Structures are given as structure tokens and as C-alpha cells.
Amino acid sequence: GENVEQHPSTLSVQEGDSAVIKCTYSDSASNYFPWYKQELGKRPQLIIDIRSNVGEKKDQRIAVTLNKTAKHFSLHITETQPEDSAVYFCAASMSGTYKYIFGTGTRLKVLA
């Protein structure tokens, strides 16, 4: 069945360093890929998303890259700050369906 694999499950970085989280999807028909940030005890919130018609998207310190051939996409956070500490979820979705397939999450810890 369809699935999204997310790695790593935990990631610790020093403040100011970069963090990269990778997801691989199985259904080649997927064409929309959002990333959500979930702080402890709070709701998942959309931080960035990418459509299949582009290969990269940036928003300040956050970027997402998409490789359709390899069926993987990655979240890049530069100049990490303590407030970036959270669980990050990737998801894959395809138009015309209700489905959002979520990865299992990455717990990012930014060490001051």
C-alpha cells in the first residue's frame, strides 16, 4: 500500500547548524507534499509545502526539495534556533483524492 518513510526519527543539532529531514513516498501519483511542525502538546502546523511542478521552495530559513524520479523530498532548516525544536511530519497527497499519507515524524532537538 501507499506509505511515506521518514528519516531520521530523532535529530540533535547544535544551535546555528543545519538540519535535514528526508521522506520517501511510494505512490508516483502523489503531487503535493506538505511539512508540518508540532510543538509539544500543540497541533501540527503547516510550515512549508511543495507541489510536484517545482523542484525547490524556500521560505526564509526553511526550504524543501523534491526529487520526483527518486520519489523523495527533504526539509532543510538552516541556522537552527532553540525554537525550531519540535516534531516534524512530512506528508504526501495526490489531487482528486482525500488521502494524506503522513510520515512517522522526526523529533528535532536544537542544543543551545
Next chain:
Amino acid sequence: NAGVTQTPKFRVLKTGQSMTLLCAQDMNHEYMYWYRQDPGMGLRLIHYSVGEGTTAKGEVPDGYNVSRLKKQNFLLGLESAAPSQTSVYFCASRTLEESGYNSPLHFGNGTRLTVT
């Protein structure tokens, strides 16, 4: 706009008791979803709705029922709670597609349910 509102925020049930979780959205969204979140397992879809009066099963529907009598509300019911249903429940909604791509999900604040 309040967005997606879930009630209650916390609840403790005894095995066999029933309850209903309410999700309300004020964004006129067509799609609504119920997920459960357990440690290490991400977000698993329980039921979803593509419009008023329609519901469908997701990945883990057993033990749950839903109703969407009004477009803005999506109710999740537990008829006979079991300890395995201890979890955090999130409701989400989204609008129809935009330019041929699905739109992002908007989540509520969650309901933390404990079944003893």
C-alpha cells in the same frame, strides 16, 4: 476566524463508557478528517468526510463512528471505549483542490483521551 475548534480538550473514560468528540470549523471547508496520534506512530486516519452528509472509513475505523450533519461540524463517537483508544485525537479540515493540487490541512488543538 477561530479555524478548527475541538471539544473537549481532555477526557478520562472508564472502559465501556461512551463519548462524542466535537470538531467545528468556520472556514467553509469541504473536507474534514479525524486522526489519532500515538507515540512513534504518527497520524493515523480514523474517518473522513468529503462533504455534508457524507462519511467514509480511514485507516483505523474500528470502534469509532462519525457523523457530518452540518458542513461545519464533524463528530467522532466512541460507543464502548477501550484502553486501546487512549490517544490524542486531532480533527483537520481543508478546502477543495487549488489549481489541481490538494490544499493543506488545518488542524484543531486536539483532544487527549484516556481510557482506564
